[in-house]
Amino acid sequence: MERICIVGAGSWGTALGILLAKSGHSVTIWSIMNEEVEMLNQHREHIDKLPGITLPDNIMVTNNLEEGMSQTGIVVMAVPSKFVRNTAKLVKQYIQPGQIIVNVAKGLEEETLLTLAEVIEEEMPNNPVTVLSGPSHAEEVAKNIPTTCVVGARSKQVAEKIQDTFMSKTFRVYTSPDIRGIELGGALKNVIALAAGISDGLKFGDNTKAALMTRGIAEISRLGLAMGASIHTFGGLSGVGDLIVTCTSMHSRNRRAGILIGSGYTLEEAISEVKMVVEGVNTANAAYKLAQKYNIEMPIIEQVSKVLFENKNPKEAVEDLMLRDKTKEHKEYEMDFNKIINWEEE
Numbered sequence: 497m498e499r500i501c502i503v504g505a506g507s508w509g510t511a512l513g514i515l516l517a518k519s520g521h522s523v524t525i526w527s528i529m530n531e532e533v534e535m536l537n538q539h540r541e542h543i544d545k546l547p548g549i550t551l552p553d554n555i556m557v558t559n560n561l562e563e564g565m566s567q568t569g570i571v572v573m574a575v576p577s578k579f580v581r582n583t584a585k586l587v588k589q590y591i592q593p594g595q596i597i598v599n600v601a602k603g604l605e606e607e608t609l610l611t612l613a614e615v616i617e618e619e620m621p622n623n624p625v626t627v628l629s630g631p632s633h634a635e636e637v638a639k640n641i642p643t644t645c646v647v648g649a650r651s652k653q654v655a656e657k658i659q660d661t662f663m664s665k666t667f668r669v670y671t672s673p674d675i676r677g678i679e680l681g682g683a684l685k686n687v688i689a690l691a692a693g694i695s696d697g698l699k700f701g702d703n704t705k706a707a708l709m710t711r712g713i714a715e716i717s718r719l720g721l722a723m724g725a726s727i728h729t730f731g732g733l734s735g736v737g738d739l740i741v742t743c744t745s746m747h748s749r750n751r752r753a754g755i756l757i758g759s760g761y762t763l764e765e766a767i768s769e770v771k772m773v774v775e776g777v778n779t780a781n782a783a784y785k786l787a788q789k790y791n792i793e794m795p796i797i798e799q800v801s802k803v804l805f806e807n808k809n810p811k812e813a814v815e816d817l818m819l820r821d822k823t824k825e826h827k828e829y830e831m832d833f834n835k836i837i838n839w840e841e842e
């Protein structure tokens with residue numbers, strides 16, 4: 497049994513708390529928002545975000561971070577990406593040697609273009625920072641619907657400790673050393689989900705969505721490789737796995753925002769209608785800058801950025817994607833294809 501502090505009591509922090517408590521761990525959930533702490537303590541349910549799901553008795557909810565983190569072995573960072581840096585600064589005040597940090601937020605820091613584990617590592621360089629990611633909607637995890645994720649860590653021992661802690665009959669966890677790849681997959685799929693939503697809002701079909709998902713993962717992989725990640729990560733749970741769930745599910749706020757934009761809403765109207773953080777919007781901006789920094793072709797991400805930030809008509813954006821210069825499907829991996837037939841030798 498572990499003692500775990502979950503930092504952030506939104507949908508994901510609460511769902512993970514429920515999952516871990518049901519496995520017999522002792523869980524404290526901390527929130528910066530006093531009303532949220534009161535609501536969770538009074539109703540033992542997150543009425544706004546996970547209605548109808550009761551918190552097990554072995555979950556304590558507090559607004560006192562020092563108390564929440566004391567004597568815990570694992571600290572789970574479960575706040576939306578834009579709050580990660582400031583929350584890490586708070587956590588840093590009470591962190592103890594050996595406490596393992598698990599980042600579950602998905603995004604990039606807009607100003608620095610760092611991944612979120614990198615942001616946390618900058619703030620707390622002496623503690624092991626791991627990431628847990630994959631196709632995992634909170635609404636389903638909280639209801640014990642079978643789910644799989646991957647934990648990324650620098651040390652195998654630490655990865656296996658987090659795997660053992662989170663693993664349950666309904667939550668299967670794999671391990672990987674590719675922290676950066678896992679984070680890029682989890683963050684960038686939100687931009688592709690916006691594109692998939694826009695396509696749905698424009699009343700395009702399944703063909704279009706499959707194209708966006710497949711060419712989307714090609715873009716993500718290209719950037720990931722340039723940034724030192726493994727290509728295999730993008731064919732895994734935090735790559736294609738998370739992309740599929742985000743682009744096809746109505747639980748996805750990024751896809752929902754995209755549908756609204758494709759139906760004619762402005763970005764501001766779409767965000768206020770979804771009523772929750774639409775992380776893909778900030779990530780689109782950061783991803784576009786990363787593409788330029790690493791000189792990587794990312795046409796879908798470029799067009800999404802133009803629709804979001806330059807008011808480009810979504811229909812025109814799709815037309816521009818369709819009419820780009822013609823190319824080979826896997827031009828960056830030409831060497832592999834030359835092993836089948838080398839066209840240049842014909």
Ligand SMILES: NC(=O)c1ccc[n+]([C@@H]2O[C@H](COP(=O)([O-])OP(=O)(O)OC[C@H]3O[C@@H](n4cnc5c(N)ncnc54)[C@H](O)[C@@H]3O)[C@@H](O)[C@H]2O)c1
Binds near residue numbers: 506528
């Ligand atoms: N919801 C999911 O299904 C899911 C699944 C996997 C990963 N994630 C990732 O987990 C992260 C959290 O997502 P979520 O769905 O729980 O978001 P959410 O919008 O439900 O969570 C918001 C919570 O963050 C906390 N918060 C609000 N303002 C804050 C502030 N200024 N400082 C610190 N904390 C603050 C509060 O507890 C609030 O309830 C995101 O990065 C998301 O991408 C979510």
